[in-house]
Amino acid sequence: MRAFREAVERRDSAAIEALLADDVTFVSPVAFAPYHGKAITAAILRGVLRVFEDFRYVREVGAEGDRDSVLVFEATVNGRRVTGADFIQVDEHGAIDELMVMVRPLSAATQLAEAMGAQFDRIQQEAAAAMEKGSA
Template sequence: MHPFRQAVEARDAAAIEALLADDVVFTSPVAFKPYPGKPITAAILRAVMRVFVDFRYIREIGDATSSDHALLFEATVDGRKITGCDFIHVDENGLIDDLMVMVRPLSGATALAEAMGAQFDRIQREAAEAHSDPAIHAD
């Protein structure tokens, strides 16, 4: 089982964030432009955990030696059932440097867009706070 899947299923935001590379790029199923960087990606993923109900992974594609993985999931957003996939690429350090999410059907994607839109002020605030926290940048 992929460590990202384990962290998500445990709803462990700190473990999820620890798996992200500093230069991770998150591609949303409902936004035109990708979101670069660990602070914004971690904040988005925390918001997703607040928005998704009955989230569960149903299939994992990729082996332990691969840099690319696909994690298929089901969830409910505002009463709409969605099916989606997390496409993950890990760098040479085993950290996620690319995360793209796709969802279907359109009614579910629309519900997700609306729910995440309602979270966006909080997402931006959390990302800004994490970005300005010197402890985040200690290596």
């Protein structure tokens, strides 16, 4: 999905969030249970932007307009090289309704889990603030 790729490459968290469906499901590479909803998913993705260094997409799989696509990326987390993939599914309106991320190797996934764990209080606060703002 070109719009998501471009928003991530610009590190534009507002543009990323605008592409998410309200009922989006985020499947994390380091958490057992998926996360549901735009507020928590957007907050997690902002956290990811803070912890990934030297992030770049290296391959795109799927034709523009397909409901499913894959973006392969490389980055660094705490000095560890990460290779991963964003599996993106869009709904009938073109909004992202599922985003599943996979990363390798295990040592990099461990570094990612630690880095995101350190961000999680902030992520939860951002999500709660967004939900409160949305209900006001």
